[in-house]
Amino acid sequence: MSAPARHASGATVDFEHVSKQYDAHAKGTPGAVNDLSFHVPAGRICVLVGPSGCGKTTSLKMVNRLIEPTAGRILIDGVDTAGRDVTELRRGIGYVIQQVGLFPHQTIAQNVATVPRLLGWPAARQRERAEELLALVGLDPGRYRNRYPRQLSGGERQRVGVARALAADPPIMLMDEPFGAVDPIVRERLQNEFLRLQEDLAKTILFVTHDIDEAIKMGDLVAVMQLGGKLEQFAPPAEILANPASEFVARFVGADRGLKRLSLSRVSELDLRPAVIARVGDASAEARRRSATDPFPYLLLVDESRRPIGWIADAAIPSEGRLDERLAHSMSPLINRRTTLKDALSMLLDADVQAGIVVDRTGAVLGLVTADMIAERMRETAGDARFAAVDLETIERAGAIGAIEGAAQPSEPAPT
Amino acid sequence: MIDWGWVADHLDHVAFRTLQHLYLAAIALAIGFAVSFAFGVIAARWRPVNVVSTAIAGLVFTIPSLALFAALVPVTGLSILTAEVPLVLYTLVILLRNVVAGLQAAPPDVREAADGMGFRAAGRLWRVELPLAVPLIIAGLRVATVSTIGLVTITATLGDALGGLGFFIYEGMNRFFLTEILVGAVPTILLSLVADRAFVWLQGRATPWAPPRGLQPESNA
Numbered sequence: 001m002s003a004p005a006r007h008a009s010g011a012t013v014d015f016e017h018v019s020k021q022y023d024a025h026a027k028g029t030p031g032a033v034n035d036l037s038f039h040v041p042a043g044r045i046c047v048l049v050g051p052s053g054c055g056k057t058t059s060l061k062m063v064n065r066l067i068e069p070t071a072g073r074i075l076i077d078g079v080d081t082a083g084r085d086v087t088e089l090r091r092g093i094g095y096v097i098q099q100v101g102l103f104p105h106q107t108i109a110q111n112v113a114t115v116p117r118l119l120g121w122p123a124a125r126q127r128e129r130a131e132e133l134l135a136l137v138g139l140d141p142g143r144y145r146n147r148y149p150r151q152l153s154g155g156e157r158q159r160v161g162v163a164r165a166l167a168a169d170p171p172i173m174l175m176d177e178p179f180g181a182v183d184p185i186v187r188e189r190l191q192n193e194f195l196r197l198q199e200d201l202a203k204t205i206l207f208v209t210h211d212i213d214e215a216i217k218m219g220d221l222v223a224v225m226q227l228g229g230k231l232e233q234f235a236p237p238a239e240i241l242a243n244p245a246s247e248f249v250a251r252f253v254g255a256d257r258g259l260k261r262l263s264l265s266r267v268s269e270l271d272l273r274p275a276v277i278a279r280v281g282d283a284s285a286e287a288r289r290r291s292a293t294d295p296f297p298y299l300l301l302v303d304e305s306r307r308p309i310g311w312i313a314d315a316a317i318p319s320e321g322r323l324d325e326r327l328a329h330s331m332s333p334l335i336n337r338r339t340t341l342k343d344a345l346s347m348l349l350d351a352d353v354q355a356g357i358v359v360d361r362t363g364a365v366l367g368l369v370t371a372d373m374i375a376e377r378m379r380e381t382a383g384d385a386r387f388a389a390v391d392l393e394t395i396e397r398a399g400a401i402g403a404i405e406g407a408a409q410p411s412e413p414a415p416t
Numbered sequence: 417m418i419d420w421g422w423v424a425d426h427l428d429h430v431a432f433r434t435l436q437h438l439y440l441a442a443i444a445l446a447i448g449f450a451v452s453f454a455f456g457v458i459a460a461r462w463r464p465v466n467v468v469s470t471a472i473a474g475l476v477f478t479i480p481s482l483a484l485f486a487a488l489v490p491v492t493g494l495s496i497l498t499a500e501v502p503l504v505l506y507t508l509v510i511l512l513r514n515v516v517a518g519l520q521a522a523p524p525d526v527r528e529a530a531d532g533m534g535f536r537a538a539g540r541l542w543r544v545e546l547p548l549a550v551p552l553i554i555a556g557l558r559v560a561t562v563s564t565i566g567l568v569t570i571t572a573t574l575g576d577a578l579g580g581l582g583f584f585i586y587e588g589m590n591r592f593f594l595t596e597i598l599v600g601a602v603p604t605i606l607l608s609l610v611a612d613r614a615f616v617w618l619q620g621r622a623t624p625w626a627p628p629r630g631l632q633p634e635s636n637a
Contacts, residue, residue: 064532090534101529105547105625115533148625164533174532 010204011077011171013040013063018072020058020229031058033229036072040221042171043202047219049209050252055229056208060174063206064093076172091115094165094173094203098180100157102149108134108160109145115168133163138193155186162194166201175207179214191217212253216241216260224249238264238381261378262342267335270377272358272367275300280309281322288317296368298353301328306364308334311353332357337366341374348374419595426599430584434603437580440571441564441607444500448507448560456515457541466516473509481506481570489574499571499578506567507560514556518549551623558615565608569600581607 020033030053040046048056061067063074065086074081081089102111110117112133113126121129131141137159149157158179165173179187179194195218198205209215215222216237224232224240226248233245241261244250253260277300278287291299291314298311301323310328317327333347335356348356348371355368423430459466484502492498522545530540572579572586579586584600587593 066528066531087534087536090532093532095529095532097525097528097532099523099525101523101525101527101532103526103530103544103548105550105623118534118539150625150627 009171009202010042010044012042012075013046013172013204013206014038014073014075014078015059016073016075018059018062018069018074020055020062020067021070030227031055031229033058033062033069036229036231038221038223038231038234040204040206042204044220045198045205045207045218046221046223047207047209047215048223048225049212049215049219050225050232051227052210054225054227056210056223056225057176058229059225060176060206060208063172063174064090064095091118091168092170092172094168094170096161096165096173096175096178098177100149100161100181102157102160102164104149107146107148108139108152109141111149111160112163112167114164115170119168129167130163133166134160136166136197137163139163154182155190158182158186158190162197166203171204173203173205175205177209178207180209180211187214194218213260213263216253216264224252242381258378259342261381262345262374263340265341265377265381266337267339267341267344267358267369268337270341270369270373272369273355273373275355275357275365275368277302277306277365278323279304280325284318284321284323287323288314288319291317296355298355300357300365301325302365305362307362308332308357308359308365334359334363335369336360341377344369345371345374417594418598419593422595423599430581430599430603433579433581433583433600434607436578437565437568437582437604437607440496440499440503440568440578440580441561444503444507444564444568445557445561447500448504448511448564449557451504452508452511452515452556456512456519459512460516460519460545469512470516473505473512476505477509481567482573485570485573494575494577496578499568499574503564503567503571507564510560510563511553511556514552515549518552518556519545521552522548551619551626554615554619554622558612558619561611561615562608565604565611569604580604 015036015038018033018036020031022029022032033055036055036059038046048059050056058067062069063076063081065081068082102108103114106114109127109130112130113121116126116129131145134141134144139156139159144152144156144160149160152160158181161178165175179190182190191214207215207218209218215224219237221234222237222240223234224245226232232252233240233249235245238261240249241253241257241264244253244257250257273296276291276294276296276298278290279302287299297314299314299317301309301312303309308331309325310331312323312327312329316329317323330352332351332353333356335344335347335358337358337360339347344356348354348369355370358366358369360366455465455469459469481502484505485498488498488501492501519541526544526548527540530544535544568580569582569585572582576583581600581604584596585604586600588596588598588600
């Protein structure tokens with residue numbers, strides 16, 4: 001996959017005491033935002049999450065000034081957005097919304113080329129760019145370029161929406177529940193594809209969702225917002241899950257936050273337990289002796305390429321003869337190193353033998369993973385999350401220094 | 417029952433009246449559309465304008481056409497102006513409403529996306545809202561055209577110089593001559609039908625993006 005934007009990574013985004021009040025007398029109006037401050041480093045995904053009416057969409061729309069703040073400033077790369085021409089500002093920010101908002105009267109290629117057309121690119125370059133982006137989001141340009149939006153499925157339309165937002169290679173993308181209108185299977189696929197794209201694109205992304213699982217999955221940073229537009233916690237997902245800053249956050253992330261943390265770690269982070277293995281055709285007596293020295297009461301039978309065949313209980317290993325495939329009486333789920341701990345644990349719970357077999361790309365055994373190992377890992381990372389918080393403070397401090405430097409020009413008073 | 421000999425003798429006159437009929441209808445539609453479009457663009461943006469103009473257009477529609485012709489004669493005489501003013505006014509009520517509804521037909525998400533991507537107001541109107549208004553505008557033109565083609569016949573009451581095919585209907589009624597009434601009525605009906613089909617065809621050509629009539633948009637699978 002091509003990465004046309006490797007050079008153009010994201011810009012920083014700063015909210016400085018941003019408020020939006022719709023009614024001067026009522027502070028709790030839905031959509032209101034109250035003294036919001038945070039810093040998003042360049043190239044990161046910041047997810048704004050909270051219950052409906054918490055002001056997350058309002059916050060997003062204040063970045064491209066579809067909504068103007070009542071107070072405070074929003075800076076992009078240190079420059080106050082309020083001072084910029086609003087049309088120019090918007091053309092430099094990708095915008096994706098839940099209902100996609102494709103133009104029904106334009107073909108897919110025309111839709112994707114919308115901002116390049118507004119910017120006055122030559123027609124040939126617009127076409128080229130549209131095709132490049134369709135390919136990037138996984139839609140064959142030959143098949144899709146001349147179709148109209150109504151001829152696409154919901155998932156395809158979302159992809160076109162993302163392609164359209166990327167068209168002029170903006171450093172910042174605003175995404176308002178971009179995958180909210182598709183079914184869960186398509187959503188999962190779009191999320192994964194988008195994360196893979198982002199590895200190359202490195203845009204700065206503000207992403208709104210009401211779904212805490214999506215926030216944890218997509219976010220480098222998560223801003224949990226509360227009704228009344230108050231920021232409850234701003235931290236990496238692991239920190240939010242391990243150390244919720246308030247009762248509200250704890251309730252919002254849910255009683256299963258321990259399980260959710262599992263989805264943030266992968267099997268590759270574990271030190272695998274070595275398995276006692278024997279090949280088909282090995283001498284039984286020798287295998288029986290080796291398995292007896294290990295506390296785990298099963299022997300793992302593999303083929304000549306070390307691919308697992310099944311378990312043999314220690315007691316069932318014959319004392320003479322050779323090992324034979326028919327001795328294997330049960331099998332555990334095969335797990336690869338990219339599997340999340342959550343999925344691994346879930347597979348383990350269904351298995352007869354409480355150990356998952358981790359295999360490499362060729363299917364050969366690397367080792368075993370057990371529920372105890374996963375639990376142990378969770379205890380360790382509760383500490384890691386605190387380190388992550390320190391990292392974040394460093395980031396924030398760096399951002400604050402940037403802001404002060406930015407303001408240190410003559411005639412402009414330094415912010416407090 | 418029908419005097420075919422009379423028909424054969426008057427073919428030239430029928431052709432002339434048919435062209436006159438089309439001419440009177442086309443002028444009314446062109447002016448009516450221009451006015452509706454200009455007002456529609458304003459009314460779609462400012463609600464008060466919309467409310468007032470819709471009310472006035474609705475009021476005009478309730479005035480019987482004959483009464484309107486009669487009221488204008490003292491002012492404008494038996495001229496083409498007397499014929500066209502009512503015809504134009506009647507097109508307005510249909511066209512204005514459809515232009516406004518058409519311009520407001522763009523879904524909210526489409527408008528939001530357009531704003532978010534940096535369309536200016538005029539750009540959004542011309543490149544987004546107007547193209548999306550085309551189906552409703554053409555639908556309005558279709559109804560207005562059929563209604564105007566019918567109404568043109570009444571301008572025959574303003575004298576021999578006007579009336580289009582209505583001339584034959586009017587004269588035939590005065591002479592109790594069925595053949596002449598039919599020579600006026602049947603081509604009028606045919607003109608309406610042809611114009612109606614023409615707009616259906618135009619609609620299909622102008623909006624290849626819209627779902628075919630009678631079909632639901634493809635599913636969300």
